[in-house]
Amino acid sequence: MLISRRSVLRAGLAAPAILSLPTGSFAQQKTLKISHQFPGGTLEQGDFRDRMCRKFAAEIEKRTKGELTAQVYPGSSLMKTNAQFSAIRKGALDMTLYPLSYAGGEVVETNIGLMPGLVTSYEQGAAWKTSPVGKKLSDILADKGVMIITWVWQSGGVASKQPMLSPADAKGIKIRGGSREMDMVFKAAGAATLNIPSNESYAAMQTGACDAVVTSSTSLISFHLEELAKNLTSGRGKFYWFMLEPILMSKTLFDALPKNQQDAILAVGAEMEPFGVAGAKADDDEVEKVFAKAGATVKTLDDATLDQWRKLSRETAWKDFAERNASCADLLKLAEGVA
Structure with missing residues (x-):
């Protein structure tokens, strides 16, 4: 029997998605905790933002041959929504998919992530990543201990x-x-x-x-x-109304990882962006x-x-x-x- 998208969302599925590690490699393993506020689902069903986090987690484990695994915590089940950005900055949380403007109380510049009338199309939003505005925003966040891993805009x-x-x-x-x-x-x-x-x-x-x-x-x-x-x-x-909802990562944690793992995170993060755009437009x-x-x-x-x-x-x-x-x-x- 097929499970509908809406029935999955109704269920909430607050339990984390746990990606297992190959036997014998526990000593080298680091488990990333990925938090977000949206309803949980599966790799194939549910809110595309949750699915994107799960796809990211699955691909990271594959790319690093189990050196990195991940747990996805939907529905603010790990920590409250508004606490996630501060936790990323302090290194108390590894990763989050987070509406950037929610962080405006801590870092005023992040309010540009939901500046009414400024971004009016997906193409315009996507262009930020490689434009001077994207570099400046990334530098500001990095100075505050936060890295943008995946750029996602939503109408x-x-x-x-x-x-x-x-x-x-x-x-x-x-x-x-x-x-x-x-x-x-x-x-x-x-x-x-x-x-x-x-x-x-x-x-x-x-x-x-x-x-x-x-x-x-x-x-x-x-x-x-x-x-x-x-x-x-x-x-x-x-x-x-266009909102920047990126996957963010603690810079403290990222900097502590070996280069092969850093490269994998950046590569997989970029690869998730077309999925994010397609999911947003479909919705x-x-x-x-x-x-x-x-x-x-x-x-x-x-x-x-x-x-x-x-x-x-x-x-x-x-x-x-x-x-x-x-x-x-x-x-x-x-x-x-x-x-």
Whole structure:
């Protein structure tokens, strides 16, 4: 019997994926702990972010002939979501797939990972890795003890109880935006904002703490927000909400590994990126089907409405970010140069 994607997500599968080590090599083995906040699954079924971590883990063991193994801890089962970035910096956690803007309270520059209206396509986001903005962001993180192993961008959408297309629609609603900068834009549009991780969005909508949730298409599906929302503003094609959700690693741990293992980690991390892009794009299509099947009204943004959001973002979030320090101003300028 085939197991459906949604049934796997329902199950949660909080137990870690443990990759075994060949007999007799335990003395040379290092087990990486990979944490994330999203629902667990298998190598072939479930949230693509969890699957990507599992594929990474399986390939690392293969490449290093068992010198490295890995355990994947989904659903924040190893540690709470907001604690993961700090733990990576301190070397208390090996790896995490983490929405980068969640780290904005510790490293202000990471807020650029969800700067509304700055990245509006997957191609533009992918170009960051080899552009000056990507090098500068990587250097900033490395200085804080964090390495980007896999670059993954995701488009988002809005699950809402009432239509949420233009900035005018935000007036008077309570909304989860996903970053300080996104919240700033929504507040300028007249909304009240709620600062929570995406895995707490369902409870927030269910209790009435918020009327709308903006998050990635994958999270909209994985956290079953179609059960509560009557409307979906889809991010398929173009949107003002693109989030950088990389696989991160403790630089302290990476630097302590032998070169062959370092090379394997970097190579496998890069090889996971096409899988991440394909998974994100597939979920941009899938989320529309899921919400439509549940009876929600599904709409996309036209160019004029997207321009309204970008204009408001420039006047608020971009301006504020650039004024926070010289490093932020440089990052924003470099990012604007990526076509």
